Amino acid sequence: MEIQFAKRFDGISGSAIRDIFKLLTNPAIISFAGGNPANTALESDVISRLALKVLAQNGTQLLQYGQTEGYAPLRESAAEFFRHNGVDAKPEELLPVTGSQQALDLICKALIDPGDTMLVESPTFLGALQTFKLYQANLVPVETDEDGVIPELLEEKIKRHHPKLIYLIPTFQNPTGRTLTLERRKQVAQIVAKYGVMLIEDDPYRDLRYAGEPLPAIKSFDESGRVLYCNSFSKIISPGLRTAAVVCTDPTMMRKLVIGKQSTDVHSPNLNQAIVDAYLREGILMEHIRIISESYGKQMSKMQQMLATFPASVKYTRPDGGIFLWCELPEGFNATDLLKTATQMGVAYIPGTHFYTQPGTHHNTMRLNFSNATLENIEKGMNIFKELFISEGLR
Ligand SMILES: Cc1ncc(COP(=O)(O)O)c(C=O)c1O
Secondary structure, eight states, X not given: OOOOOOGGGTTOOOHHHHHHHHHTTSTTSEEOOOOOOOGGXXXXXXXXXXXXXXXXXXXXXXXXXXXXXXXXXXXXXXXXHHGGGTOOOOGGGEEEESSHHHHHHHHHHHHOXXXXXXXXXXXXXXXXXXXHHHTTOEEEEEEEETTEEOHHHHHHHHHHHOOSEEEEOOSSOTTTOOOOOHHHHHHHHHHHHHHTOEEEEEOTTTTOBOSSOOOOOGGGGOOSSOEEEEEESTTTTOGGGXXXXXXXXXXXXXXXXXXXXXXXXXXXXXXXXXXXXXXXXXXXXXXXXXXXXXXXXXXXXXXXXXXXXSOTTOEEOOOSBSSEXXXXXXXXXXXXXXXXXXXXXXXXXXXGXXXXXXXXXXXXXXXXXXXXXXXXXXXXXXXXXXXHHHHTTOX
16 A cells, blocks of 8 residues: 655655756766855864864753754854844844754744745745745745846735745845845835735845845844844855754744744754854854855856857846856757756756746756856866757757
8 A cells, every 4th residue: 555645745756856966976977056065165174173162162061952942152143143134133033943944944834824825036946945835835926037026026916815925035046146136125125014924035145245245134124023034054154064043033933933943853953053153253254255255256257257158049147146047048948858968968957947836837947056166167067068059059
């Protein structure tokens, strides 16, 4: 007899992406597919020094069970760090979580019943889409342009669909790299306050800026307590430490997140939280961000320079930061089908279709990651793409 799985898994296979990542275990393939920081950005020497330091200072407490609300010193140091984003939270308004992926899960656990409507940018982060689908949300896409989500359309869809929750990635968006303008950030904060709808502002890329001036978070304009601000140390320190935080200024909502987290993992690992706290307190993060941004900026420029040599029918985004570029091939080209040949030729990407609420659409789009490839491999990999596309008739 077959195992009877919960209905929430209906229609969720995860297989397309899993298959792509299986291919990537082949080291000969140049991968623009993941969302990983550069291996050279991961400082095992610094992390091992900090681990020894915090264990020597506080080992017994760190190895014991901790509080679901998080390691108290990290709540303070992360709140201080978020202040430079214009997010002025008190330590008790910040919940450390096991990666911001967990924040998305806990927020849905608190708010989403099967069939509840959520508005998401189109396209958006596929890991978030998977979480929202597991909570059986009714996902309604909101169109975006070069400046991110379009506030007028957002408001129109709120009036039409009465969503419980909105999900936005306003800075160097995954997958497009686009950034919401200052004016639109203010408008979005006003709209969520006006309609009393909750908003997830997912902001893991904001510190990876290579040009232009930083913009304040939407949360900095939030007087209604409706904006849940998620930020992560994955892309700027280490994804393997699984340390992120969600800022929630509504105490009732915060209580729900804590209760939900209790049943998920009791608390995030104390040792990892303490390492990130020590990293922040030593004041070394901004310098590390400066160093990695310098190389990511060069990698991004290299990928854009290579794209500029493609036929002009290939459109691509020109972000000021982040780790992704988004490409649109002319209508009729199928990036989903072409992936197999591309990987046989030695290069991989994520077909754009996976970033849409309705799979099976937008086959002419693709996401390219540049942070985890050397300049040499970017040149090599992009030349392979050009050769492939031209052999497929791209003009
Ligand atoms: C927009 C966005 N949100 C959340 C995450 C998950 O990050 P974390 O490692 O903090 O769980 C990612 C990772 O790629 C992402 O791109």
